[in-house]
Every structure is written in structure tokens, then in C-alpha cells.
Amino acid sequence: MAEGMLQSIKVQLRIQRAIIYTVLIIGSAAMVLPYLWMIISSFKPIEEIQTYPPSFFIHHPTVKAYADLFRLIPMGRYLGNSILVATLVTVSNVFFCSLAGYAFAKHRFWGRDKLFLLILGSMMIPWQINIIPGFVIVKKLGWLNSFYALIIPNMVGAFGVFLTRQHISTIPNDLIDAAKIDGCGEFRIYRLVIFPLIKPVLVALGIFMFLAQWNNFVWPLVIIHSGDMRTVPLALAVLNGQFGTDFGTNFPMVMAGAVLVTIPVLAVFLLFQKYFIRGITLTGLKF
Amino acid sequence: MVEDKRLGDDRRKKDHRPPKDRRDPEPLVSVLPAYDDEVVPIRSEAGRFGIFLKELNRQKYSFLFIAPGLILFTIFVLIPVVTSLFWSFTRYNVFQPPIWVGLDNYRHILFHDPRFWKAIKNTVLYVGGTVPAGIVIALMLSIAIDQQIRFKGFFKTMFFMPAVTAIVAISVIWKWLYAGEKYGLINYLLIKMGFQPVDWLLSPAWTLPAIMIMSVWAGLGYNIILFTAGLSAIPKRFYEAAEIDGANAWDKFWNVTLPLLMPTMLFVVVMSVIASFQVFDQVYIMTGGTEEGIGGILDSALTIVAYLYDMGFQKFRMGYASALAYLIFAIIFGATLVNFKMMRSKIEY
Numbered sequence: 001m002a003e004g005m006l007q008s009i010k011v012q013l014r015i016q017r018a019i020i021y022t023v024l025i026i027g028s029a030a031m032v033l034p035y036l037w038m039i040i041s042s043f044k045p046i047e048e049i050q051t052y053p054p055s056f057f058i059h060h061p062t063v064k065a066y067a068d069l070f071r072l073i074p075m076g077r078y079l080g081n082s083i084l085v086a087t088l089v090t091v092s093n094v095f096f097c098s099l100a101g102y103a104f105a106k107h108r109f110w111g112r113d114k115l116f117l118l119i120l121g122s123m124m125i126p127w128q129i130n131i132i133p134g135f136v137i138v139k140k141l142g143w144l145n146s147f148y149a150l151i152i153p154n155m156v157g158a159f160g161v162f163l164t165r166q167h168i169s170t171i172p173n174d175l176i177d178a179a180k181i182d183g184c185g186e187f188r189i190y191r192l193v194i195f196p197l198i199k200p201v202l203v204a205l206g207i208f209m210f211l212a213q214w215n216n217f218v219w220p221l222v223i224i225h226s227g228d229m230r231t232v233p234l235a236l237a238v239l240n241g242q243f244g245t246d247f248g249t250n251f252p253m254v255m256a257g258a259v260l261v262t263i264p265v266l267a268v269f270l271l272f273q274k275y276f277i278r279g280i281t282l283t284g285l286k287f
Numbered sequence: 288m289v290e291d292k293r294l295g296d297d298r299r300k301k302d303h304r305p306p307k308d309r310r311d312p313e314p315l316v317s318v319l320p321a322y323d324d325e326v327v328p329i330r331s332e333a334g335r336f337g338i339f340l341k342e343l344n345r346q347k348y349s350f351l352f353i354a355p356g357l358i359l360f361t362i363f364v365l366i367p368v369v370t371s372l373f374w375s376f377t378r379y380n381v382f383q384p385p386i387w388v389g390l391d392n393y394r395h396i397l398f399h400d401p402r403f404w405k406a407i408k409n410t411v412l413y414v415g416g417t418v419p420a421g422i423v424i425a426l427m428l429s430i431a432i433d434q435q436i437r438f439k440g441f442f443k444t445m446f447f448m449p450a451v452t453a454i455v456a457i458s459v460i461w462k463w464l465y466a467g468e469k470y471g472l473i474n475y476l477l478i479k480m481g482f483q484p485v486d487w488l489l490s491p492a493w494t495l496p497a498i499m500i501m502s503v504w505a506g507l508g509y510n511i512i513l514f515t516a517g518l519s520a521i522p523k524r525f526y527e528a529a530e531i532d533g534a535n536a537w538d539k540f541w542n543v544t545l546p547l548l549m550p551t552m553l554f555v556v557v558m559s560v561i562a563s564f565q566v567f568d569q570v571y572i573m574t575g576g577t578e579e580g581i582g583g584i585l586d587s588a589l590t591i592v593a594y595l596y597d598m599g600f601q602k603f604r605m606g607y608a609s610a611l612a613y614l615i616f617a618i619i620f621g622a623t624l625v626n627f628k629m630m631r632s633k634i635e636y
Contacts, residue, residue, distance in 0.1 A: 020431045027428055028445035030504070035448065037472055038460045050467065054475050096355045103352035110346065115353075122364050126565055126619055128592055128612040132374070132599050133367035136381060153363045156356040186348035215453035217568045222600055233455040240459050240572055251463055261456040269451045273444055276451065280509070281516045 035262070042066070042255035049251050065252035069260070072253075073235065074228055079260065082232040085150045086213035092155040093209045094202050100156070101164025102194050106176060116165070119158045127218070135222050145226040154213065160205050167201045168194055204279030207272075214265060232261050375610035380603045392610035403611070405586050406594040409495055413502075413566060413590060414622075418559045421503045422552075425510035430544070432511070433518040443515065447508035454505065458572035461501045462488065488573055491587035498569050498588055506562075510555055517551030518544070546633075553630045557623055564619050567592040591615055 036056075041049060043061045069075045103109070104116050134153060143149040171194065179189045195202075220234045230238065236257045243250035269276055375392055377385035396403050432442050449457055464473050465487035474484035487497040525543050534542065545552075570593045574583035581597050582589030589597075592615065599608030 017434075017436065020434055020436060024428070024431055024436075024442050028442060031445045031448055031507075033472075034457075034460050034464060034504075037464065041463065052475075054472055100353045100356040103349045107346070107349040107352075109349035110342075112349075115357075118365075119356075119360065122360070122368075124620070125364070125368060126561075126612075126616055128565070128595055128615050129371050129609075130364060130367040132605055132609055132612065133370040134363055135600070136370075136605070137362065137367070139381070153359065156359050158360065158364070161356055186352075190352075211451060215455070217453070217455050217571075218596075221571075233453045236453075236455050236459055237572060240462070241575075251466075254459055255463065258456045258459045262452050265451050265453075266448060269448070270444070273447070277443070277447070277512055280512050 035266075038255050038258050038262070042252055042259050044252055046250060046252060050249070065250075065256035068250070068253050069256050073239070075235065075257070075260065077228055078230050078232050078235040081147075081150075081229065082214060085147065085231060086210050088151050089154045089213045090206050090209040092151075093157055093160050094206050096156045097160030097205065098164040098168070098195065098198060098202060099190060100161045101166075101168050102190050104161065104165040105168035106171075106173070106194075119161055123158045123162065131218065131222060134219075138223055144223055145229045147229075149223045150220060150229075150231070154216075154219075157209070160209070163201060163205060164198060167198050171197050200278070201282065203275055204282050207275060207279050211265065232257075236261055371609040371612055374606050375613050377606040378604075379606040379609075381605055382603075385606060388606070392607050393614070396607070396610055396614065402586060402589065402594060403591075406582075406589045406591045409586075409588060410564060410566070410590045412495060413499055414560060414563045416496075416499045417502050417506070417563050418556065420499075421506045421510060421559060422555060424503065425507050425555075426514055428507065429511050429514035429518055430540075432515055443508075443511060446511050449505040450508040452505075454568040455572055457501065457505050458569045461497075462573055465497055488583070491583065491585045494574060494583040494588040498566075498573055501573075502563070502566065502569060506559070510559070513551055513555055514548070517548050521547045549630065549633050553626070556630065557626050560622050560626060561619055564615070564622065565592050566590050567596065571596070591618075 040056055040058060042065050043063065044058050045060055045062050045064065048055075048059060104112060138144060138149045138153070141148075143152075175193050175197075176189055179193050184192065215233060216231070217233045217237070220231045221237070224230055224234060236254075239254050239257045243254050374385055376387060376389055378388050378392075379385035428442075428446065432439050463471070465471055468474060468484050468486070471487075473487070477484055485493055487493050521544065525547070526539055529539050529543050567590070570583075570588055570590050571581055574588045575581035575593075581593050581601070591611065595608050595611045595615065598604045598611060
């Protein structure tokens with residue numbers, strides 16, 4: 001009797017687990033499928049892409065779409081633009097945000113708390129409010145279609161200052177005082193005491209900033225109008241407008257563009273996902 | 288605070304140590320004046336101005352450190368916030384100076400602009416559809432991942448991939464998935480399963496739902512990371528206690544998991560609502576193309592931010608667009624307040 005009950009509980013548990021695995025595997029398949037379809041489509045010749053039924057098998061695999069991408073539009077230049085902008089913005093944010101965060105956490109100066117509150121409050125303002133005057137300011141400065149406009153307005157962010165300030169506050173003052181007694185100036189304290197201690201936070205901030213810049217779309221869309229200053233997402237949008245309609249289709253080329261935007265970031269993510277996920281739980285940030 | 292002070296007094300009595308070292312961070316020099324001249328000016332003829340200069344000298348590094356951030360913050364945040372508020376009361380097209388029109392923009396938007404109300408309707412549908420769907424599906428998957436199973440990390444990774452992909456790229460991929468009557472992958476699968484194919488992005492009825500399905504797909508990973516973190520923080524003993532009381536899986540979910548997950552839930556709801564009110568990239572890619580309009584056939588997928596973009600950067604009605612921006616801000620702010628009010632009371636500890 002008791003054995004029978006145990007048996008039935010075991011069976012029940014096994015069924016439960018089978019259902020859980022099935023759900024998760026179907027879910028994962030639904031996540032991977034679009035990426036897989038993107039990669040497969042990018043290697044198909046145009047004639048093969050609109051056949052019925054759609055096939056995961058490529059009869060005549062070709063890299064023509066990628067060649068077109070670099071031949072018909074300056075894709076190499078766009079990739080370079082994106083890498084340059086994302087790298088500079090990331091480095092600058094990590095450095096300047098933590099510098100300001102240090103001052104806000106450990107220094108006493110006039111208006112410190114009011115200023116910090118102002119910066120904190122500004123995080124609630126949606127970008128829609130800033131983007132119109134931002135565009136006009138950039139235009140007045142003569143920065144339209146330039147790296148200045150892509151980089152400078154994004155060099156220091158309120159969130160980075162807030163995040164680093166919160167973490168630097170937890171560093172004991174004794175460490176800073178000890179460094180002072182040993183004769184460190186303010187910048188050396190930042191470099192030798194503060195910076196090493198908040199490295200994990202800065203890694204999270206850096207990853208976030210790089211992704212945000214690499215994927216950023218609205219700001220480049222508004223300020224870049226010339227053909228050779230585009231970043232990769234903007235280039236992809238233009239490509240989509242030209243070749244991604246149901247008429248005049250060159251979907252393999254659009255998919256090849258999507259591969260170039262997606263795969264580098266995905267590869268880095270798969271290699272360093274520990275840091276990505278820690279970054280989210282640490283900051284609550286949405287990439 | 289009171290508690291703290293008493294603790295300090297006790298300690299002082301015990302070891303006769305002034306509680307200086309527990310105070311707020313203060314540069315060492317002013318705590319322990321190393322040289323006499325640090326103290327002298329306070330009593331000397333140099334007076335207040337001398338103190339001012341000394342303080343300024345002491346604070347120069349602080350200002351140096353915050354200067355880069357402060358300058359950019361002033362130019363690209365503070366000035367724009369004030370400027371766009373001013374412009375929202377003007378007619379302004381960038382090429383000529385703004386003309387003051389008072390409340391006309393707001394009045395026109397609210398009472399004479401059917402496109403605005405169409406955009407509001409679409410956006411509310413979008414938020415009302417994607418936020419609950421995204422949360423329910425993510426919560427179910429998180430609970431599945433939280434069970435004693437293998438490959439937890441692998442599953443989390445799979446669901447998280449779209450979160451690191453540019454939404455532009457995701458939109459382009461899904462546009463291709465949705466494309467065509469037959470050769471599109473989604474329609475092919477629908478036919479295989481015995482449904483009718485759908486004209487996703489070519490029919491007014493399906494454009495917005497198509498964008499919503501894609502957005503839910505793209506947003507799952509972020510919610511799952513937060514939910515699984517929240518779930519793993521719930522102590523197992525609560526579940527054991529519930530089991531001893533005879534609770535089944537459903538009871539445990541409603542009476543243990545959900546109440547203890549409320550702080551995470553509040554965070555996820557607030558973030559999702561704020562983000563989805565501002566949906567733009569996917570609308571631009573899936574309905575806009577390049578130069579010709581945005582929002583799909585008959586504005587069927589026009590959202591408020593897409594409308595703002597259209598007014599500001601395609602029609603160059605900057606004053607009108609600024610007024611729209613402030614209305615969007617008000618709506619998001621109001622929605623966030625409501626979220627907090629409604630959910631605060633449900634947080635139990």
C-alpha cells in the first residue's frame with residue numbers, strides 16, 4: 001500500500017519534470033529559431049529565399065550577400081564608426097562617472113547634496129524631452145553628421161554617476177585617510193584606492209555602456225544624415241528601407257547586415273555572460 | 288538616528304574616544320589641522336573672505352572631478368529640459384525663431400488631434416498587452432528554471448540572447464519572419480499547424496499585434512533574470528512549512544511565491560511600463576522604412592513616441608513635438624505613481 005503510494009508520487013514527479021523540460025526546450029527553440037533563420041537566410045542566394053516550402057537547408061550556399069554589403073555600401077566604415085563610438089563612450093563613462101561618483105561620495109563641497117539630487121531626478125526624464133533641444137544644440141554647434149555629436153553628449157551619464165557614487169560610499173574612509181597620510185594626492189587616491197575597489201561595478205557599467213552605444217538607434221537616426229557617418233544599426237535601418245520591402249527584395253543582404261550587428265555582441269555575451277548577468281542584478285539596468 | 292546617538296554616547300563613556308571618526312567623510316586636513324596657519328585665518332583680519340578662499344582651495348579637486356559630468360549635464364540635460372518646456376508654448380520649425388502661442392499646442396493636441404488619440408490608443412494597447420504577457424510568461428519560465436533541474440544556466444542564456452541584441456536587428460529579423468504569404472517562416476508554421484496564414488505587417492489589424500508579439504519575445508530574458516534572482520532569494524523553509532500544512536503547488540504559488548516576490552514584481556512592472564510606453568525602434572523599422580511616414584497603414588501601429596518623431600524630425604514642428612514630449616512625460620510619471628500606489632500595499636515585509 002505505502003509502496004504503491006511512493007511509486008505514484010515518483011511517477012508524478014517524473015511527469016512534472018518532463019513537462020518542465022518540454023516547456024523550457026520549446027521556449028529555448030523559440031528563442032534560437034529567429035537567429036538561426038537569420039544566419040541561414042544570409043547565406044542563401046536570392047533565388048532560393050522565396051521558395052515554398054521555406055527550407056533550413058541551403059542548396060547553393062553563397063557569401064554574395066556579405067560581399068554585396070561591403071561592395072554596395074561602405075559597411076566596413078560603418079562597423080568602424082560603431083566600434084569607435086562605442087569604445088570611446090564606454091571608456092569615458094567608466095572614467096568620468098567614477099571620478100564624479102568619488103567626489104559625490106567622499107568629498108564635502110558646496111551644493112553637493114542638492115546637485116546629486118538634481119542628477120538623480122534627471123534620470124526620471126524620458127529621452128523624448130531632451131532629444132529635440134539636443135538636436136538643435138548639436139545643429140547650432142555645427143556637429144551634425146560628426147563623431148562629436150555621436151560621442152560627446154554621451155560621454156558622462158547620470159546613471160553611471162549614481163551607480164559609482166553608491167558603491168564608493170561603502171568604501172571605508174579609513175582607507176582614504178591612510179592613503180592621505182601616506183602622502184597621496186586626490187587623483188592618486190582615486191587611482192590607487194577607489195578605482196581598484198569598484199572594478200566589478202565598473203565592469204558592469206562598461207558592458208552596459210558598450211551595449212547601449214552599439215545598439216543605440218534614435219540618437220544617430222536624428223543627427224546623422226550623411227552616408228558615411230552612419231553607425232551599424234542606422235545602416236541596417238537604411239538597408240531595411242531599401243532592400244527589406246516585399247518588392248525589390250534583397251533579404252539575404254539585410255540578414256547579412258543583421259548578422260554583423262548581432263553576432264559580435266552575442267559572441268562576447270556567450271563568453272562573458274557571468275558579468276552580464278551580474279551586471280543586471282547589480283544595477284537593474286535594461287540593456 | 289536617535290538609536291545611533293545613544294550608542295555613540297555609551298561608547299564615549301567607555302573608552303573616552305570622541306566619536307569623530309564615525310562622522311561623515313571629511314577631508315583629513317580639517318579634522319586634524321596639521322599646521323597652525325590652517326586655523327589662524329578664522330580669527331585674523333582676512334576674515335570671511337579668507338575662509339572662503341581657503342575653502343575654495345580645499346574644494347578645488349571636488350569641482351575638478353565633477354566638472355566634465357557637470358558641463359555635459361548642463362548642456363545636454365538641464366538646458367534641453369527647460370528649452371523644450373519653453374518651446375512647447377511656441378510654434379518653432381528650427382529655421383525661424385520660435386513664436387509664442389501660449390497653450391495652443393496643448394489645446395490642439397488634446398482636443399483637435401485625432402492622430403494623437405490614435406497614437407494614445409495604440410500605445411495603451413501595446414503597454415496593456417506586452418507588459419502583462421511579458422510578466423506572466425517570464426514568471427512561468429522562471430519558476431520552471433527555479434525547480435531542481437539541470438542546465439539552468441543554459442536555459443537562462445537562451446532566453447537572455449535578445450536582451451543583448453539591437454532592437455533594430457531583432458525588428459529586421461522578425462520582419463523577415465513575418466514576411467510573405469507562404470515563404471515567411473511564421474506563416475509556413477501556421478499553415479503546417481492548420482491555421483490560415485496572416486498578412487502580418489501588411490494588414491492594419493495585425494501590424495500592432497505583430498510588433499507586440501516580437502517585443503514580448505525580446506523582453507523575456509531581462510524579466511527572467513530578475514525573477515529567478517528574486518525566486519532564489521525565497522527561503523526554502525517557507526515552502527516546507529506550507530507543504531506540512533497540506534498546501535498543493537497552486538496554494539504555494541499564490542500564498543508563498545507571489546507575496547514574497549512582490550518587491551521584484553514591483554520593480555519589473557515599473558521598468559516594463561516605463562520602457563514600453565516609449566516603444567519606438569521596432570515601430571520605426573517594421574512600419575516606417577526610411578523617408579515615407581511612420582506608423583503603418585492607416586496609422587495602425589503609430590505609438591506616441593513614433594508620433595513625436597514624425598512631428599519633430601519629419602515635419603519639423605518642434606514646438607508641437609515638445610508639447611507631445613511633455614505630455615508623454617506626464618503620462619509615464621502618472622503611470623509610475625499609480626504602479627507604486629497599487630503595489631506598495633501588497634508588499635508584505
